[in-house]
Amino acid sequence: MNAILSVQNLTKTYATGHQALKSVNLDIRRGEIFALLGPNGAGKTTLIGIACGLVTPSGGNVTVDGHDVVRDFRAARATLGLVPQELTTDAFETVWATVCFSRGLFGCRPDAALLERILRSLSLWEKKDARIATLSGGMKRRVLIAKALSHEPRVLFLDEPSAGVDVELRRDMWNVVRGLRDAGVTIILTTHYIEEAEEMADRIGIISRGELILVEEKATLMQKLGRKQLTLHLQDALPRVPGTLGEYGLTLSADGMTLVYSFENEGGRARITALLRQLSDSGITFRDLETSQSSLEEIFVSLVRGAA
Amino acid sequence: MNWHAVKAIYRFEMARTFRTIVQSIGAPVLTTSLYFVVFGSAIGSRMTQIGGVPYGAFIVPGLIMLSILTESVGNGSFGIYMPKWAGTIYELLSAPVSTPEILLGYVGAAASKSMMVGVIILATSTIFVPLHIQHPLGMIAFLLLTSVSFSLFGFMLGIWADSWEKLQVVPLLVVTPLTFLGGSFYSIDMLPPVWRTLTLFNPVVYLISGFRWSFYGLADVGIGASLGFIAVFLAACLAMVSWMLRTGWRLKN
Secondary structure, eight states: OOEEEEEEEEEEEOTTSOEEEEEEEEEEETTOEEEEEOOTTSSHHHHHHHHHTSSOOSEEEEEETTEETTTTHHHHHHHEEEEOSSOOOOTTSBHHHHHHHHHHHTTOOOOHHHHHHHHHHTTOGGGTTSBGGGSOHHHHHHHHHHHHHTTOOSEEEEESTTTTOOHHHHHHHHHHHHHHHHTTOEEEEEESOHHHHHHHOSEEEEEETTEEEEEEEHHHHHHHHOEEEEEEEESSOOSSOOGGGGGGTOEEOTTSOEEEEEEEHHHHTTHHHHHHHHHHHTTOOEEEEEEEEOOHHHHHHHHHHHHO | OOHHHHHHHHHHHHHHHHHTHIIIIIHHHHHHHHHIIIIIIIIGGGSOOBTTBOHHHHHHHHHHHHHHHHHHHHHHHHHHHHHHHHSTHHHHHTSSOOHHHHHHHHHHHHHHHHHHHHHHHHHHHHHHSOOOOSOHHHHHHHHHHHHHHHHHHHHHHHHHOOSHHHHHHHIIIIIHHHHHTTTSSSOGGGSOHHHHHHHTTOHHHHHHHHHHHHHHSOOSSOHHHHHHHHHHHHHHHHHHHHHHHHHTTTTOO
């Protein structure tokens, strides 16, 4: 695997004794969108903090494009961009001044054309001379993204990018993130919005109590762990599930009008034809049918509960 | 060396000064002018000369030093405490900048601001009293060394402080009293022997004495002792701040 960011045996124990990370290993592929999911206090922000130099690790190491984030911090950090969770901005600065500052801080020479492109892509250009204190929460979030992009990072950390952002802006940001991925930027995002990960991520990592309990392609994860349901709306009420259909584990609604067949993606699908044939042979007819798939959120909850 | 970062930090800090010009420059100049009016003109005209220097002129170096110390500590501490308080420190900590670059940016800006105030006060003083500078290079050296070392000291306080109250405690309760008692308004030779001996433990005495020497050739303590003190103080602050930034003490988790 062509990893741009590599985490090896990373541990972090805070002065309070709280063990935030327990020997985490993770490789992030170049150019992917990786979503790190986990409940509050799982260690997501600590992991990002160590990679970016905000938190001192207790053990292990993180390398970015081969550069150790502690020993070779200059090369490593020049590659990284961070959009923090909190809306931390210089209230009295203008948007333009703050993005110029960020670009300079990361060792880049001034480039007004590039900064203009970034501000325009985030619909901030008209606000470039506005003081940040006068902007809405959503606009401030965009300013943080613009600051993080100002030095053209190859890896972008988005720590809860949609927190406190309305639906429309969230959609806009997803488009910006996809655009960055298309431009070759690797995106690592933490989120509470499972919908966000489901919508955007190529791979999903789930962290719980400082341990990475799963890393998987999103599609594979959905296929492996996602459950499907086939719901049959019957023509006539059934008093009970016929004994000949016992092997399918069907459930019958209280009014006897709905039969539900739950199955896992792999294997279960092949049995649908057999089930429908048996229903027909048993003289059970239905007027409608529908299928549904469990969401990433349901998968996430079941995994975290399993790990607890 | 990340010179772009040094420039970005320096410009960012100086921009705040010019955004709050009345508070940053106007206030200390007004305060010092009032000292000149009260101590220099009103009371000073009734005072005898000290070492052959009229009282109004005698207090000029002390007043400049009073402003320089206060401004340096204030600017240095505010510059790093503000991003800590606002949370914007994350950007500095995640940037490819080293300790010398951070210090050149923040401490350089803080020292520049306090030297600006010092020079303006010096110019203002010429309105009230005739001035003669015997050792101009010595004056510039003392101005520079004091501004830099106390801006570094302020930077250290800014890292240490975890509340606005703590940020104010040391400047108000330590630096200002030491400056007032450090010979700003008098020569320590005018004190009774016991107090004179005790005053020699006040580090600010060495700064004011050296600075006054650069103006009039008058010194309460030897010029070597003054320079030695500043050098030791500067080295101690540098060592302390370097440790703080290297370990991330009170900056990182």
